[in-house]
Amino acid sequence: MEPHGTVVHGALDEAELAMLGLHAEQLIDFSSNINPFGPPATVLAALRALNPAPYPDRSCLRLRQQLAHLHHCDPAAVLVGNGANELIHLVARGLGQPDTTALMVAPTYGEYAYAANLVGMTIAEVRSTAADQFQLDRTALIAAIEHFRPRLLWLCSPNNPTGVALDTATILECAHVCARYDGWLILDRAYLSLTRDYTGCDPLDSIAVPRLIRIYSLTKSYAVAGLRIGYLIATPEVVSTIARFQPAWSVSSAAQAAALAMLADPAFLPTTLPQLWAASDELVAGLRQLGLNVWRAQMPFMLVQSTDATFTRRQLLTHGCVVRDCTSFGLPDWVRVAPRRPAENARLLTAWQVLIPKYAHTGDV
Structure with a gap:
């Protein structure tokens, strides 16, 4: 639970960032399950x-x-x-x-x-x-x-x-x-x-x-x-x-x-969903190549196993990447990762590779 008694959620927390001396524009948010190829131009108009x-x-x-x-x-x-x-x-x-x-x-x-x-x-x-x-x-x-x-x-x-x-x-x-x-x-x-x-x-x-x-x-x-x-x-x-x-x-x-x-926009989802799933496929493959245990089902987001989800999240945060600590779901050794655009996913893979010697936990689900 958060300090005011509500539920723990993903996404960026400005109070936490201020405490850590970080700024939102420095970070890539992999903790929110949002289509990274939006919003549609029609919505912005x-x-x-x-x-x-x-x-x-x-x-x-x-x-x-x-x-x-x-x-x-x-x-x-x-x-x-x-x-x-x-x-x-x-x-x-x-x-x-x-x-x-x-x-x-x-x-x-x-x-x-x-x-x-x-x-x-x-x-x-x-x-x-x-x-x-x-x-x-x-x-x-x-x-x-x-x-x-x-x-x-x-x-x-x-x-x-x-x-x-x-x-x-x-x-x-x-x-x-x-x-x-x-x-x-x-x-x-x-x-x-x-x-x-x-x-x-x-x-x-x-x-x-x-x-x-x-x-x-x-x-x-x-x-x-x-x-x-x-x-x-x-x-x-x-x-x-x-x-x-x-x-x-x-x-x-x-x-x-x-x-x-x-x-009223019939083109946005048919255009962007294949891009989102291609980015997800690429990210899953990249994480597995690093030796990480990845679970993905019918959603583009995925769960990645870690010895300590809270610590892994904090360490990735210092490298500019925000993932979702799943401890609040009763999964203290998993983090949830939502794919972003390919260049952003590459940054996450680079950050995670630095952590692997100490923090990665491999094995089959």
Whole structure:
């Protein structure tokens, strides 16, 4: 946990940099899972043309209409938020109940447990391990749902930090078992649009699933994390219940304008995703050539094994490279690395090569 009690996250921390005498412009951020080939020019043009004087549209009507068209649903089934993070907390407040169980499929994003804790829920988890190549046993997962009967089941697929994605059949089975016990499956799809074979849609769009809430992020694949824009899809009744806890004007005019520009740009993702995956392939190969143990699944980001993740992060930081210490995920001997552009990846490989004699830990997952 960070000093003010919230969840540990990646990205640059200005307070930490000031303490170390470093400046953000000196560093390359490999800790944030963001498309390094963005933002799109269309988004930047939309932001330059924006008049910031009026209040933003409280209902995000135009954006909800476009998202509904994308997902083949009613605009009333869409709730736009100040990033996926706000939506996670809104779901916990709207549907969570004190003294009920929130089940986590770990290792995973820490904000789920934090949000559930804030509403007085009991946290349980089922965990995959490196020994099993971070693959979650379907039978064990269903058994955990049957045992804990969670009010909320949080499932990130593709998962952060492991990159593992569950198949549609498993997701549907989880949703149906949750529904049997009056629970909800909250499916975090923040990374779906970064998959290698992403087609621009979610296979779940065409399936009616009871008690399923899907959360999406627009900031990662389009590289606009500073704007904070995400959305969820559920039944209109559930959206109405959750939206009661959202402050007015939560989503800025800049975020709405940027999102509309992203959705109107058909070329950006098809152009940049192959570049991102080529950079990821090259970085994986380079790290393995250094003798490092690298795990990568359905995401371009990867886990790299180290004897001490915290120390490795600090040492790479002194060489101008920021990676994600995975200790907070319960993985103290792994760091997460998101690929950057080829020249930046080469700088990371050079920095890591200096550390190998003392810090590298090799071996097979």
